[in-house]
Amino acid sequence: MAEPLRVLVTGSAGQIAYSLLFSIGNGDVFGKNQPITLILLDIPPMMPALEGVVLELQDCSLPLLHEVIGSSDVGVAFNQIDVAILVGAMPRREGMERKDLLKANAKIFEIQGKALDMYAKKSVKVLVVGNPANTNCLIASKCAPSIPKENFTCLTKLDQNRAVSQVAMRLGVKSTDVKKVTIWGNHSSTQYPDVSHASVNINGQDTPVLAAIKDDNWIQGDFLKLIQTRGAAIIKARKLSSAMSAAKAICDHIRTWWFGTEAGDWTSMGIVSDGSYGIPEGIVYSYPVVIENKIWKIVQGLDISDFSRAKMDATAKELVDERETAMSFLDQ
Numbered sequence: 001m002a003e004p005l006r007v008l009v010t011g012s013a014g015q016i017a018y019s020l021l022f023s024i025g026n027g028d029v030f031g032k033n034q035p036i037t038l039i040l041l042d043i044p045p046m047m048p049a050l051e052g053v054v055l056e057l058q059d060c061s062l063p064l065l066h067e068v069i070g071s072s073d074v075g076v077a078f079n080q081i082d083v084a085i086l087v088g089a090m091p092r093r094e095g096m097e098r099k100d101l102l103k104a105n106a107k108i109f110e111i112q113g114k115a116l117d118m119y120a121k122k123s124v125k126v127l128v129v130g131n132p133a134n135t136n137c138l139i140a141s142k143c144a145p146s147i148p149k150e151n152f153t154c155l156t157k158l159d160q161n162r163a164v165s166q167v168a169m170r171l172g173v174k175s176t177d178v179k180k181v182t183i184w185g186n187h188s189s190t191q192y193p194d195v196s197h198a199s200v201n202i203n204g205q206d207t208p209v210l211a212a213i214k215d216d217n218w219i220q221g222d223f224l225k226l227i228q229t230r231g232a233a234i235i236k237a238r239k240l241s242s243a244m245s246a247a248k249a250i251c252d253h254i255r256t257w258w259f260g261t262e263a264g265d266w267t268s269m270g271i272v273s274d275g276s277y278g279i280p281e282g283i284v285y286s287y288p289v290v291i292e293n294k295i296w297k298i299v300q301g302l303d304i305s306d307f308s309r310a311k312m313d314a315t316a317k318e319l320v321d322e323r324e325t326a327m328s329f330l331d332q
Helices: 015-025 044-059 098-119 133-142 157-171 209-213 216-220 222-228 230-238 244-259 306-327
Strands: 005-010 036-041 065-071 083-086 125-128 152-154 182-184 192-194 199-202 205-208 267-272 284-292 295-298
Touching: 005 015, 015 036, 015 044, 015 244, 036 044, 044 065, 083 098, 083 244, 098 133, 098 306, 125 133, 125 244, 133 152, 133 267, 133 284, 133 306, 152 284, 157 182, 157 192, 157 199, 157 209, 157 222, 157 244, 157 267, 182 306, 192 222, 192 306, 199 209, 205 209, 209 216, 216 222, 222 230, 244 267, 267 295, 284 306
Parallel strands: 005 036, 005 083, 036 065, 083 125, 125 152
Antiparallel strands: 152 267, 182 192, 182 284, 199 205, 267 284, 284 295
């Protein structure tokens, strides 16, 4: 049996974590031979609820779950961790402007970035989920200069899963039959779900999604809007944000980072831009990537249409603006 992997989940008393923690402890993310030490962080007022989560995890009697630690102390939570899943964030409240949201979260992720820098293993893999995820990820990375920026990612797999599902439903196929769907840019309403390089397996034959759907108006109109606003639609329907689907996407993201992308497919991850595809360097931007041995590489050489270019640039501009605003709130 391997040494237990130390996995931190922040916002652990919240609803996303409640849908997530069992899957991690059960071996659905890191494999059935990998023991896990789960470290759960939340704010002091949430400690009674967090204690209940700890008790439930104990009661699950999961063979791989070596230990569960609940804490509100970043020094305890970030100590020698292998993986950080940063779910906890200040949610957008009614009447709150985007600037207010950025300010509140800049402070949270400044603290967590510094904690990563001070306490975590230098090899730690970081996934930021809490919104605005891309810019929160950038702040955490900036505040943890001793950890490679390649180790910081944010979640756009949820958007990719949504896009794959809509294409599959449109064509009457399984979601596993749809490959190479890309999310470009920000996990926001400016994101660009791109199926122009995607393929679908129909009767054993790989077919371009564009040729299979044969409806550019839907692809560039209703489909685009549906994916961009899906989170808001779920909040309107549930009166709560998406938790089950977010937890599933977190598992997908980490498992793929750990074990690699499947042959003939790629995944979407928010990563620190290196300037590929003309995107400004230094923002956290979602790209298509392939992964091997826990190392991601941006898929290069894709043809970009004028329509795609405009969408990719628009979401990049939003991220540049977010970066400027958020950085102004950090301690200099």
